[in-house]
Amino acid sequence: MNKDLLQLHRLLDGGLSPEDEKDILQKIEADPRLQREFDGLVSAVNLLESGERLSVDAAFSSEVMKRLPVRKEPLSTKIRGFFFGERVLRWNVASFVAVSAVLLVIIVSGLFYQSSGKSYRVADGVSPGTAVKTVSLSFNAPEAKAVSLAGDFNKWSIEAGAMKRKDDGTWTIAVPLKPGVYHYMFVVDGEGWVSDPQAESYRDDGFGNKNAILRIDSI
Amino acid sequence: MKIKMILVILGLLLVYGISGAEPRDLVEIRTAIEKSSLPGEGKITLFKRASEAVGTGIPASDVAVIIKRGVSRGTDGKALEETLGAAITAKEKGLPIRPVLDRIEQGLAKGVPPERIAAATKQLVVKLSTADAIVSNLGKSGLKSGEQSEKGPAVHTVARALEKSIPEDAINKLGRKSIAKGASLSRLSATIDTMAFFVEMGMNLDQASGLIMKAMDKGYSEGEMFMMQKEMSDMMRGKSNINDIMKNMDTMMNSGTMGSGAMGGKGMGGASTSPGTQGACGSGMGGMGGGHRH
Numbered sequence: 325m326n327k328d329l330l331q332l333h334r335l336l337d338g339g340l341s342p343e344d345e346k347d348i349l350q351k352i353e354a355d356p357r358l359q360r361e362f363d364g365l366v367s368a369v370n371l372l373e374s375g376e377r378l379s380v381d382a383a384f385s386s387e388v389m390k391r392l393p394v395r396k397e398p399l400s401t402k403i404r405g406f407f408f409g410e411r412v413l414r415w416n417v418a419s420f421v422a423v424s425a426v427l428l429v430i431i432v433s434g435l436f437y438q439s440s441g442k443s444y445r446v447a448d449g450v451s452p453g454t455a456v457k458t459v460s461l462s463f464n465a466p467e468a469k470a471v472s473l474a475g476d477f478n479k480w481s482i483e484a485g486a487m488k489r490k491d492d493g494t495w496t497i498a499v500p501l502k503p504g505v506y507h508y509m510f511v512v513d514g515e516g517w518v519s520d521p522q523a524e525s526y527r528d529d530g531f532g533n534k535n536a537i538l539r540i541d542s543i
Numbered sequence: 544m545k546i547k548m549i550l551v552i553l554g555l556l557l558v559y560g561i562s563g564a565e566p567r568d569l570v571e572i573r574t575a576i577e578k579s580s581l582p583g584e585g586k587i588t589l590f591k592r593a594s595e596a597v598g599t600g601i602p603a604s605d606v607a608v609i610i611k612r613g614v615s616r617g618t619d620g621k622a623l624e625e626t627l628g629a630a631i632t633a634k635e636k637g638l639p640i641r642p643v644l645d646r647i648e649q650g651l652a653k654g655v656p657p658e659r660i661a662a663a664t665k666q667l668v669v670k671l672s673t674a675d676a677i678v679s680n681l682g683k684s685g686l687k688s689g690e691q692s693e694k695g696p697a698v699h700t701v702a703r704a705l706e707k708s709i710p711e712d713a714i715n716k717l718g719r720k721s722i723a724k725g726a727s728l729s730r731l732s733a734t735i736d737t738m739a740f741f742v743e744m745g746m747n748l749d750q751a752s753g754l755i756m757k758a759m760d761k762g763y764s765e766g767e768m769f770m771m772q773k774e775m776s777d778m779m780r781g782k783s784n785i786n787d788i789m790k791n792m793d794t795m796m797n798s799g800t801m802g803s804g805a806m807g808g809k810g811m812g813g814a815s816t817s818p819g820t821q822g823a824c825g826s827g828m829g830g831m832g833g834g835h836r837h
């Protein structure tokens with residue numbers, strides 16, 4: 325490209341000083357070849373400016389790079405690239421909300437599972453999700469200072485099932501349980517293990533005592 | 544790329560969730576052992592055994608309950624190791640683990656001497672092993688089994704019957720009859736459970752077996768089997784002797800009044816509220832009893 329043509333390009337780019345601009349304009353006036361060249365370039369600029377502007381994807385560069393022929397690299401370089409190579413994370417609000425919702429469900433269900441497994445277990449053979457029923461149990465012990473309900477549903481914990489005393493000396497508790505068969509006893513003043521005298525059935529506990537049996541049918 | 548990222552994040556969270564549930568219980572186990580009065584060597588071996596139990600897949604929360612309850616009652620470390628060893632054996636053999644853990648947790652809660660807990664737990668594991676073989680063989684012989692989850696409770700029921708000295712032959716006889724009648728494993732389980740209950744309450748094997756066979760012939764459901772237990776409990780509260788109970792049960796089965804309470808309430812006198820009634824396995828404390836379910 326000769327000097328005049330270079331000056332033409334600079335003129336269209338707006339990169340000439342006033343003196344150089346005046347000089348090249350005079351040359352265009354005088355030289356028909358240069359005049360044609362200038363008209364051609366102006367037409368090209370107008371054509372480009374009149375066309376629709378296309379937006380380029382933010383990851384355009386990475387997509388182009390991905391499509392370039394892959395150079396054969398040693399395994400160590402590949403491993404290093406896999407772990408330490410920079411990646412472009414593309415996201416939008418919709419995918420962010422969707423991922424957040426999934427995470428929230430996982431975390432909440434995890435917390436629920438952990439807390440629900442602490443006090444009352446699901447009976448053997450009962451599928452999770454079966455409707456829970458609240459069962460009220462009572463025990464008459466006017467002289468007792470404390471009575472609690474312990475059973476296989478709370479790992480026989482004396483502390484977990486503290487019962488409430490009513491004015492007539494009856495101790496009561498409401499327990500949420502899923503359908504199944506449960507073994508239980510009342511614990512009087514933290515040490516006296518007493519079977520429910522009104523239980524539907526009884527089972528030997530393996531140590532010579534009789535556990536009361538509570539059967540909860542599914543609806 | 545987007546899906547891969549989401550899967551990686553979910554995978555990490557799941558790993559965190561699964562592993563995150565265990566360490567807290569293990570920390571509790573370690574703390575309980577460290578605070579115990581066990582000698583240094585005993586602390587190390589007990590913690591090793593507890594970790595082994597968790598490693599075999601026994602829920603860490605149950606191991607934590609056993610250790611905490613055991614050391615707080617001053618239980619000998621060796622006895623605790625033995626009971627955990629029995630649970631590990633059950634788990635490794637693929638036997639139902641819940642009844643084993645339940646027996647240990649229950650024994651410790653009730654203040655049963657640790658040596659007795661260890662012996663009772665070991666005996667239960669032996670019975671569970673025999674019961675597992677019985678149930679598996681009945682399955683192979685054509686007993687209908689709905690869900691896999693039915694097997695564990697059935698094995699436990701058979702083990703309990705064996706603990707009550709009900710012979711394997713008697714159980715197999717009920718199993719064969721169930722197969723012939725097209726009954727399911729869960730119904731057979733209810734049948735064996737009721738027979739074990741009758742024996743526990745004082746019937747001899749022939750009496751119990753006779754009633755159960757009759758119930759099977761009449762096609763009693765699981766609920767009706769349990770109703771027989773309820774009727775018998777009511778009659779026992781009425782202080783009836785075992786022969787009278789037998790006759791009454793037989794009459795009710797013949798007349799189709801099982802579960803109607805036609806005979807069960809006789810002579811009970813409202814034990815549910817009267818202050819002087821003592822519990823069926825009461826501790827001898829006066830002025831107690833009369834619990835009831837609403």
